Amino acid sequence: MQIxxxxxxxxxxxxxxxxxxxxxxxxxxxxxxxxxxxxIVIAGFEKWVQLQLQNEVPEENIMQQVKEVSQQAGSSEQxxxxxxxxxxxxxxxxxxxxxxxxxxxxxxxxFAEAQLITRIWYGIPQIIKxxxxxxxxxxxx
Amino acid sequence: xxxxxxxxxxxxxxxxxxxxxxxxVRQFEAQxxxxxxxxxxxxxxxxxxxxxxxxxxxxxxxxxxxxxKQFERVLPLLKTGDAVLWDCVTTWLANELYEGWDKGEIxxxxxxxxxxxxxxxxxxxxxxxSKIEFMVVVSNEILDDFMRDEQYMKWLxxxxxxxxxxxxxxxxxxxxxxxxxx
Numbered sequence: 001m002q003i004x005x006x007x008x009x010x011x012x013x014x015x016x017x018x019x020x021x022x023x024x025x026x027x028x029x030x031x032x033x034x035x036x037x038x039x040i041v042i043a044g045f046e047k048w049v050q051l052q053l054q055n056e057v058p059e060e061n062i063m064q065q066v067k068e069v070s071q072q073a074g075s076s077e078q079x080x081x082x083x084x085x086x087x088x089x090x091x092x093x094x095x096x097x098x099x100x101x102x103x104x105x106x107x108x109x110x111f112a113e114a115q116l117i118t119r120i121w122y123g124i125p126q127i128i129k130x131x132x133x134x135x136x137x138x139x140x141x
Numbered sequence: 142x143x144x145x146x147x148x149x150x151x152x153x154x155x156x157x158x159x160x161x162x163x164x165x166v167r168q169f170e171a172q173x174x175x176x177x178x179x180x181x182x183x184x185x186x187x188x189x190x191x192x193x194x195x196x197x198x199x200x201x202x203x204x205x206x207x208x209x210k211q212f213e214r215v216l217p218l219l220k221t222g223d224a225v226l227w228d229c230v231t232t233w234l235a236n237e238l239y240e241g242w243d244k245g246e247i248x249x250x251x252x253x254x255x256x257x258x259x260x261x262x263x264x265x266x267x268x269x270x271s272k273i274e275f276m277v278v279v280s281n282e283i284l285d286d287f288m289r290d291e292q293y294m295k296w297l298x299x300x301x302x303x304x305x306x307x308x309x310x311x312x313x314x315x316x317x318x319x320x321x322x323x
Contacts, residue, residue, distance in 0.1 A: 122151075
């Protein structure tokens with residue numbers, strides 16, 4: 001399982017599309033896959049989380065669904081494209097605060113599971129987990 | 142003639158990006174140091190802030206050019222051998238994208254308006270780079286926050302990606318430390 005992470009409009013999808021043959025992968029945009037196929041890309045995942053919260057699905061159930069997918073990472077290849085949206089100021093809107101918290105906890109779970117995490121900064125990749133061949137992370141591009 | 146060296150720096154508020162940018166320009170030792178400011182003085186506090194920065198820099202030998210938008214007007218003011226610091230992309234984008242808000246004709250809401258401005262800006266930047274010696278562009282990190290204005294964020298991402306692609310070096314600033322990404 002790998003994660004491609006970074007701020008909005010930083011070129012994350014473009015980076016992923018360059019790495020793989022898109023037609024060989026099932027691409028889920030703003031959805032949580034219900035049946036797991038061999039090769040999946042999950043993008044715009046924060047929109048799915050937001051929708052669950054709007055529908056008043058409890059956080060435990062959301063997390064459960066995430067785990068059901070991530071636990072099958074042994075038998076399927078998974079790429080999660082995750083948008084970093086938690087670096088700004090604490091939002092005034094309580095709904096946004098909740099989304100931020102839930103997303104933060106889901107990302108922590110996924111980051112712990114992933115073997116490879118690449119952060120994208122305006123199109124430039126930086127491996128932040130899984131670059132075992134080089135411990136000096138700033139050198140590993 | 143070779144194109145000027147371009148350095149892109151981005152960071153959060155008070156990350157030390159401007160100080161780092163200024164030190165890079167100082168180290169370059171060009172004939173003139175030009176500070177290209179795109180902030181606008183809409184109130185007394187902002188006017189005072191700009192004036193204070195301007196006089197601080199003047200003591201240090203900087204020439205300040207204030208250009209909120211339409212950067213092609215800067216070109217004739219620049220000379221061969223100049224080093225330019227442009228601070229910053231986010232204010233320029235806001236000035237251009239929301240131009241006409243007072244008349245109810247916001248650029249952002251008109252088809253092709255920002256596209257045309259960005260195309261002109263790219264041309265102007267290329268022209269600036271072929272005239273001067275050294276350029277540092279400073280911008281803000283705001284894309285890792287909640288979506289406030291999708292159109293603004295989309296443009297900023299696109300512009301940053303172009304700048305990083307064109308740049309000889311790109312740095313991300315965090316708490317006064319510059320991380321070299323390119």
